[in-house]
Structures are given as C-alpha cells and as structure tokens.
Amino acid sequence: MSKNILISPDSFKECISSVKLSSIMANEFEDLEGVNTILKPISDGGDGFLEVCKFHFGGEILNYNISTPYDNSELVCPVLYTNYSKTIYIESADVLGLKIVPDQYRNPLKLSSKGLGELLIKIESDVLSGKIFVNNLIIGIGGTATIDMGIGACSILGLKLFDMTNKEIIPIPANYYKVKSIKWKKRHFPFQLELILDVENPFLGKNGAAKVFGHQKGASEQEIDILESGFTNVVNLLKNNDIVDSSNKLYGAGGGIPSLFHPLIIAKIRSAKSFILNDLGISNFKARETFVITGEGAFDHQSLMGKGAGIILKEFENECDKVFLICGIITSEVKQKLPDNIYPIEISSFFQNKGESILNIESGIRLACIRIMNNL
Numbered sequence: 001m002s003k004n005i006l007i008s009p010d011s012f013k014e015c016i017s018s019v020k021l022s023s024i025m026a027n028e029f030e031d032l033e034g035v036n037t038i039l040k041p042i043s044d045g046g047d048g049f050l051e052v053c054k055f056h057f058g059g060e061i062l063n064y065n066i067s068t069p070y071d072n073s074e075l076v077c078p079v080l081y082t083n084y085s086k087t088i089y090i091e092s093a094d095v096l097g098l099k100i101v102p103d104q105y106r107n108p109l110k111l112s113s114k115g116l117g118e119l120l121i122k123i124e125s126d127v128l129s130g131k132i133f134v135n136n137l138i139i140g141i142g143g144t145a146t147i148d149m150g151i152g153a154c155s156i157l158g159l160k161l162f163d164m165t166n167k168e169i170i171p172i173p174a175n176y177y178k179v180k181s182i183k184w185k186k187r188h189f190p191f192q193l194e195l196i197l198d199v200e201n202p203f204l205g206k207n208g209a210a211k212v213f214g215h216q217k218g219a220s221e222q223e224i225d226i227l228e229s230g231f232t233n234v235v236n237l238l239k240n241n242d243i244v245d246s247s248n249k250l251y252g253a254g255g256g257i258p259s260l261f262h263p264l265i266i267a268k269i270r271s272a273k274s275f276i277l278n279d280l281g282i283s284n285f286k287a288r289e290t291f292v293i294t295g296e297g298a299f300d301h302q303s304l305m306g307k308g309a310g311i312i313l314k315e316f317e318n319e320c321d322k323v324f325l326i327c328g329i330i331t332s333e334v335k336q337k338l339p340d341n342i343y344p345i346e347i348s349s350f351f352q353n354k355g356e357s358i359l360n361i362e363s364g365i366r367l368a369c370i371r372i373m374n375n376l
Contacts, residue, residue, distance in 0.1 A: 003376065004290040005029060006316075008040045008282060010308030011048030012297035012328060013143065014099055016361050018042060018308075019051050024362055025293060028369035035376075040282055042294075044272035044308035045196040045253070046142025047099065049091040053080050053140075056280055057089075062132075064122045066115040069096050069146050070105035077119055086135040088123060088191075092254050093143030095119060098217065101145040106218030108147040108210075108227060109174040113257060117156025120189065127190050134191045139267075142198025145217055147209050147227055147255035148173050149234065154260050159184045176230025182237050184264060193267040195258050196275045200306035203250035203259045204231060212252065212302065231256070273311045282312070286319045291376060295326035299344070300334055313342060322375065326368045328357060345371055 007025050011018040018041035026037045043052040054061070059082035065074045080089040093099060095116045098106070105111070116139075126132050146152065148171070151159065155171040160183045162168055169175045201207050210231065214224040238244045243263055251258035251269065261267040277283040294312035296303060303310040309325065316323050317339050325344045335344055347364035351357040357364055 002034045002036050004036050004038060004285070006038045006040060006282075006285045006290050006292045008042050008292065008312050009295040009326065010042050010044060011046070012295075012361065013047050015297055015328070015358055016365075017048045017051050019048070019055050021295070021365065024365050025369055028366055029373070032373065038285060038290075040280060040285070042276050042280055042282065042308045042312065043140060044142060044276065044306070044311065045092070045140035045198040046307075047091075047093045047097065049140030049142070049196070050078060050080050050089060050094060052280070053089040057082050057085070057087075059083070059087075059089075062088075064119055066095065066118040066122070068100065069111040069113065069115060069152075070101055075100060075115070077115070079119070079123070081132060081134075083133070086133050088132075088134050088137045090116075090119065090137065090139045091143075092116065092139055092141050092257065096144040096146045096254075098143060098145045103218075106145060107223070108145070108214065108217050108219050108255070109223055110172055111146045111148065112152030112155075112172050113144070113146045113148050113150055113255070114152040114156050114171075116150075116257070117153035120153070121156065124189055124191075136194060137189070137191050138194045138196060140196045140198070141254035141257055144254045144257070146257075147214065147217060147219075149203070149209075149231060149255070150257035150260040151176075151234070153257065154184070154264055157187045157265065159260075159264070173227055173230055176234050177226070179230075179234055179237060182234075182241060182243075184241075184243065187265045189265065193261065193265060194270055195253075195261060195267050196270050196272055197251060197253035197258060198272055198307060199253050199302065200271060201252040203252045203256045204228065204235065207252070209252035209256045213255070217255075272306055272308060273315075276308065276311055277315065282315070286316070290320055292316045292320050292323045293326065293372065294323070297328045299325065299327040299330040301331070304334065313338075317342060324372050324375075326365065329354070343372075343375060 043049040210227040
C-alpha cells in the first residue's frame, strides 16, 4: 500500500518561504517508490501569507504605493486579487513587516501602521471606481515590526488622539502616554474585512503584544514598559468611550492591529487554525497511512500559541503514526513536551552555527528529508 506524505510547512521567517520549502521537500521524495506527496504549504497569517494564498487560490498580484512604517518614504506593496471569488488578500508583513524595516529603524515606539490604512483607502477607491470588484478583503496579521494597536492605520481612516490641552498628537506609541481624549467615527468599507491572526494571545499583560514580542521587534526592556504603559492608557480611554468593553477582547497579533480593527471598522476575527484547516483544506487529509511533515524557523513556546506548525502538530498528533517537524532550532523545553510520535529535526544540527545553517538552508532541508526517509 502506498504511503501519503502531507507536506505542510510554514515559512522560515526572513529565510525561506513555505511554498519553496514544500517544493524542495517534494523533490527529495519524488523518486521514492510507493510514496505519494501532497503539497499543502501553509501560513498562519504572518510571513509568506500572500505566496501561500496565490499557491492555493490563484489570482493576480496588484501593487500599491504606501508609506513605510518608519518615515514618509514609500514602498510598493503587493496584494493578491482573485476575480472569481472577488477577494483581496493582504499580508501585513508586506505592509509593516520586519522584512521591510531596516535594522536601524526597528524601534516599535516610533513605528506606525499608517501604511495599512493608506492601502485600505486605495483599494476602496479602486472598488468604488469599478476598477476591481471586491466582496471580501482578508488580511493575514503577523510578522509586523509595529506594535501600535493599529492606531496608525486608524488615524488614516479618521481616528484622532489629543493631549490634555486638546492638541492633536502624532499617533505613534511613544506618545500614547500623553493621550487624554480620542475622536472616532465608525468607518464602513464596501467589502467585508476579515483578519487571520497568527497568534492567539491578548494585547496587554505578561502574555501580551509588547511583553512577548517586543524584544524580537527591537524594543529594550525599558521601552517595553513604556509601550505597555501607553497602551494601558489608550485602552482605558477606549473603554470609557465604549469603543471596547473589556481588555480581555483585545488581540495581541500583529502588534494589536485587530484590537481596533475589530470594533472600529467591523473587521471579522478568525484564527489561523480556521484558515489553515478550512480555507487551505488541511483537515481533508486525516488518515492513518498519511505521514505529515511540517516546520518553521524557530519552534518555541510562541509556536504553540496558534502559529502554523503548532496547529499542524496539534491537529495530526493523534491522527498519524508519525509527524515530522523540521525547524531551524527548537527549544529544549518545548521539545520535551512533544508526544512520542512527533519527530523534531533541527537544521542547525547539520551545521557549525546558526549563520551557516541559514546560508545553507536548502542543503539543510535536503539532509532533514534524508533523515525522514530513514524513519518512514
């Protein structure tokens, strides 16, 4: 009886896309007798979301000029448009991501999500003019350099912040502690907005956007405290204005973008799990004769908070005899928690150091596949 191998990795952030990763893996198993490979690259909404959507849904790439998160210069932002389903897909990492913010600008206190607001307005203009026909606009939320609660984007859509003298404040996190009042009118778009969240964590607190992701986005411990203090101030004002009714309903993904997009522009919130299992059709491949290969760059406790590879592991750990997890590195703490039928393979173990493994990522993937073949 032939064996099915479901290949469903997530992207290795700032290293290799899940689509390319899947292709390399499939080529390695191509000549293996009695093996049928099924390519289903995934994205949890973060890096690689657009490429994965194009792989699964087809469509054409449209480009829009928008502001960068760090100054008034412009960048060309791609979006995916599928005419048959009247849907646009946006990868927030293409708008606000670490991959487009140079190292010297990686300070979340000074970064703004304004480009996302500009992008929505430009797409709306094309819809209203009849240039494109859009019923749904889906944004993959994740991989952002910003932690601004989506206030930068909402400021482009009409939100205004004021200090104690009623002077308008520049909407960046460094100024949030000064905010004494907020003005906003609900914004209605001619299409349904939907947000796919790459993590399922709250916005505030020890598991929130600043505390969990601040360091990797360039913030120091002191700056993380400033971010948290400013966010708490803004959230209290939002609660006083009945814009949000509980901090428990605020979302930490993408630096908190869903926290305002959900109540202010009526964006629907969906988990990455729902997107991966249903939209990408991963739930259709549960069978005992199927082996599963997934992976991501760094597999740690964050991976178990609703991220792509973690979703695949949880979904198939009781459905398949063997699930293989290819990753750049995996923390020992998380490794010890994995069930016996999950086999982690660290690319870094094939090389002298992390830098060498990144430079030779394709060779590392091939070596990992050889190890998998020996364990089928």
